[in-house]
Amino acid sequence: MPDAVALYRTIRLIRRFEERAIELVRSGDIVGGVHPYLGQEAIATGVCAALRPDDVITSTHRGHGHVLAKGADPARMMAELAGRVTGLNRGRGGSMHAADFSLGILGANAIVGAAGAIACGAAWAGMLAGSDRVAVTFFGDGAVNQGVLLEAMNLAALRRLPVLFVCENNGYATTMPTAGAVAGTITGRAAAFGIPASTVDGMDVSVVLDAAREAVERARAGAGPTMLECLTYRFDAHHTFEHRVRLRYRDDADVAAGRSRDPMQIQGARLDPDERTRIDVAVETVLDEAVRFALASDHPDPAGALDHLYASGLRARPGVA
Amino acid sequence: MADVTATGGTITYREAVAEGIAREMRRDPTVVCLGEDIGAAEGVFKTTVGLFKEFGPRRVWDTPISEQAIVGAAMGAAMTGIRPVAEIMFSDFLACCWDYLANEIPKVRYMTGGQVTVPLVVRTANGGGLGFGAQHSQAVENWALAVPGLKVVAPSTPADVIGLMAASIRSDDPVVFFEHKGLFASKGPAAPEGHVVPLGAAAVVRPGADVTLVALASTVPVALRAAETVAAEGIDAEVVDLRCLVPLDMHTVLDSVGRTSRLVIVEENPYQGGWGATVASIVADEGFESLDAPVRRVAAACVPLPFADSLEQVVLPTADKVAAEVRRLAAY
Ligand SMILES: Cc1ncc(C[n+]2csc(CCOP(=O)(O)OP(=O)(O)O)c2C)c(N)n1
Ligand SMILES: [Mg+2]
Numbered sequence: 001m002p003d004a005v006a007l008y009r010t011i012r013l014i015r016r017f018e019e020r021a022i023e024l025v026r027s028g029d030i031v032g033g034v035h036p037y038l039g040q041e042a043i044a045t046g047v048c049a050a051l052r053p054d055d056v057i058t059s060t061h062r063g064h065g066h067v068l069a070k071g072a073d074p075a076r077m078m079a080e081l082a083g084r085v086t087g088l089n090r091g092r093g094g095s096m097h098a099a100d101f102s103l104g105i106l107g108a109n110a111i112v113g114a115a116g117a118i119a120c121g122a123a124w125a126g127m128l129a130g131s132d133r134v135a136v137t138f139f140g141d142g143a144v145n146q147g148v149l150l151e152a153m154n155l156a157a158l159r160r161l162p163v164l165f166v167c168e169n170n171g172y173a174t175t176m177p178t179a180g181a182v183a184g185t186i187t188g189r190a191a192a193f194g195i196p197a198s199t200v201d202g203m204d205v206s207v208v209l210d211a212a213r214e215a216v217e218r219a220r221a222g223a224g225p226t227m228l229e230c231l232t233y234r235f236d237a238h239h240t241f242e243h244r245v246r247l248r249y250r251d252d253a254d255v256a257a258g259r260s261r262d263p264m265q266i267q268g269a270r271l272d273p274d275e276r277t278r279i280d281v282a283v284e285t286v287l288d289e290a291v292r293f294a295l296a297s298d299h300p301d302p303a304g305a306l307d308h309l310y311a312s313g314l315r316a317r318p319g320v321a
Numbered sequence: 322m323a324d325v326t327a328t329g330g331t332i333t334y335r336e337a338v339a340e341g342i343a344r345e346m347r348r349d350p351t352v353v354c355l356g357e358d359i360g361a362a363e364g365v366f367k368t369t370v371g372l373f374k375e376f377g378p379r380r381v382w383d384t385p386i387s388e389q390a391i392v393g394a395a396m397g398a399a400m401t402g403i404r405p406v407a408e409i410m411f412s413d414f415l416a417c418c419w420d421y422l423a424n425e426i427p428k429v430r431y432m433t434g435g436q437v438t439v440p441l442v443v444r445t446a447n448g449g450g451l452g453f454g455a456q457h458s459q460a461v462e463n464w465a466l467a468v469p470g471l472k473v474v475a476p477s478t479p480a481d482v483i484g485l486m487a488a489s490i491r492s493d494d495p496v497v498f499f500e501h502k503g504l505f506a507s508k509g510p511a512a513p514e515g516h517v518v519p520l521g522a523a524a525v526v527r528p529g530a531d532v533t534l535v536a537l538a539s540t541v542p543v544a545l546r547a548a549e550t551v552a553a554e555g556i557d558a559e560v561v562d563l564r565c566l567v568p569l570d571m572h573t574v575l576d577s578v579g580r581t582s583r584l585v586i587v588e589e590n591p592y593q594g595g596w597g598a599t600v601a602s603i604v605a606d607e608g609f610e611s612l613d614a615p616v617r618r619v620a621a622a623c624v625p626l627p628f629a630d631s632l633e634q635v636v637l638p639t640a641d642k643v644a645a646e647v648r649r650l651a652a653y
Contacts, residue, residue, distance in 0.1 A: 056401065058397075087434075088433075088434075089432060089433045089434040089436070090434030090435070091434070092431060092432050092433065092434045093432045093433055093434065097432045097433065099429075099433040099436060099437075100436070101400070101433070101436045101437050102436075106397070106400060106401070107429060107433060109425070111420055111424055111425065114393065114420055114421070114424070114425060116393075117389060117390045117392075117393025117394050117396075117397065117421075118393050118394070118396050118397035118400075118425070119397060120390065120393070120394045120397060121393060121394030121395055121396055121397025121398035121399070121400075121401075121403075121405070122397040122398065122400065122401045123397075124394060124397070124398050124403075125397065125398040125401040125402050125403040126401065128351075128353065128379070128380075128398075128403055129402055129403075135397070147389070148389040148390065148393065148420075151385075151387035151389050151390035151393075152390050152393065152394075154385060154387065154390070155384065155385070155387060155390045155394060158385065159382075307435065308430060308431050308434055308435035309430065309431045309469060309470055310430075310470070310472075310494045311430065311438045311440075311493035311494050312492070312493065312494055314472075314494070314521075314567075314568050316469040316470075318567070318568070318569035318571055318599065318603060319569075319571050319603045319606065319607050320571050320572055320575060320607060321606070321607045
């Protein structure tokens with residue numbers, strides 16, 4: 001199990017990855033923008049630290065943190081964001097669809113709420129294969145109002161599937177405050193299906209890790225799904241377009257209050273300052289290389305635009321010509 | 322079909338569904354089923370008879386009424402080593418889980434740069450003619466046709482059900498498998514053990530020289546009846562059963578039209594956006610020189626399917642409507 005240093009390192013990696021990605025959005029090297037994970041790093045880090053390499057995760061539109069915490073190569077991840085052929089998805093996915101199946105990363109998913117059912121299926125497949133691997137599905141506070149997530153929780157509870165439902169309650173769904181959209185409570189949704197659920201401090205990685213460990217153990221032991229609601233705050237924009245188009249839904253005081261607890265500072269304070277500096281430098285080196293690799297990589301060959309649709313090699317356009 | 326003999330006796334289309342699945346479940350332990358009422362009850366159309374008894378609740382999962390979770394879970398399982406066969410009871414209900422069929426299943430391989438295969442089958446009872454009303458009767462194969470990344474299969478005979486089921490379950494690509502409700506009671510020769518019909522191979526089910534009728538699933542018997550009617554009048558119609566919309570066997574269609582120079586397309590989905598429009602456009606594009614007459618489409622009218630028999634017959638393609646078009650083209 002990872003120690004305090006390793007946890008900090010992952011948080012730092014995600015934090016700086018996101019800041020570097022935003023720079024590349026500003027410079028035009030990443031088109032289409034990104035949904036920054038800034039402020040939420042302790043959740044992906046803590047949950048993924050409780051997992052084995054063969055466990056699987058599904059991620060969201062705000063997915064960079066999950067993908068990195070599950071072990072994706074930051075350089076290939078950055079290359080994917082920049083739409084390069086060396087990217088995790090050969091440039092076919094982009095920020096919202098990064099996946100690495102060899103690491104159990106079943107993909108970031110840009111349809112809010114859709115991944116929960118997919119995680120259930122992956123958990124079921126593990127059971128059928130006689131494995132004790134677990135599936136984690138990350139989703140936001142906005143996703144708890146999607147009907148499919150309730151279908152997925154019901155299914156998971158009925159079949160005692162080894163699924164961990166991780167809600168990242170960051171206060172907003174785009175501009176909608178959680179309280180304006182969620183009747184009842186988030187954990188109450190899980191409780192309705194008999195799924196144990198708890199609300200934890202999503203800013204403290206050690207708290208997240210402890211809660212995730214317990215849930216993962218439960219799932220591995222065959223006791224079924226668990227839900228964790230992790231309270232956090234989105235430090236930056238919903239999406240980088242918001243850097244240019246100001247959306248009025250939270251004021252400076254709200255942002256200041258939300259940012260007052262920073263998961264990187266909370267975990268960093270637990271480290272020896274010299275060690276922390278060494279990690280920061282090492283992370284920067286990794287990201288320098290990631291950015292260099294991404295920008296030096298080729299764009300996908302236009303001739304390959306139709307590749308990878310069907311495993312059988314079928315081209316989509318019918319006819320004999 | 323040369324490889325299907327009558328010596329094995331006959332089987333109904335509905336029995337063929339269960340038989341086709343059972344053969345694949347015996348052959349491959351990673352094949353599993355999930356859907357509503359498919360287990361102990363053996364399916365509301367009795368298309369899963371015997372599966373629960375033979376394979377048990379571990380491999381035959383009776384799910385709640387949760388179309389999104391059924392198809393979403395099938396996808397998750399298919400991406401992680403299992404070959405799920407998911408049932409959506411009526412094809413109209415595909416709309417309830419359309420996100421998975423439009424955004425998730427067909428896109429994940431492409432958008433991850435070919436990292437993953439999604440070997441699943443979504444089986445569903447399609448089409449009208451049984452008086453089930455507009456929300457349980459629509460022929461929606463054109464919905465699936467509109468989504469790049471899906472394969473679309475719609476058999477017309479029991480032997481094809483078995484052979485195409487085998488190919489669909491073995492396919493590493495996702496397949497939407499349309500079983501026609503109006504054909505469930507129909508009988509045909511049983512398929513021999515090991516019978517596989519490759520996806521994308523149309524069949525000439527009635528050879529003819531004067532006009533080509535291209536049909537799918539329920540419209541194959543409709544086209545065959547029309548062909549018999551016009552045969553008595555001296556018109557020799559060829560009937561092509563497409564069997565699949567994706568892959569679409571245009572070789573067989575263009576070859577037939579090359580010989581007959583006339584084409585009538587018979588489809589149950591609505592005219593607007595129906596699969597016949599794709600077939601017609603490819604013939605116009607790639608077979609124009611073969612044609613001696615306009616291409617005609619006999620499709621369902623562009624309305625929800627009405628309930629009363631007398632109205633249903635107005636909306637759906639019938640042998641009389643097809644025969645009338647064939648006569649017009651023959652005289653053109
Ligand atoms: C089905 C669907 N509806 C709407 C959207 C547009 N959208 C993208 S992210 C988002 C907000 C999601 O909020 P939440 O789940 O809280 O996640 P967060 O953005 O806060 O991380 C919306 C509405 C979408 N991608 N998918
Ligand atoms: Mg949110």
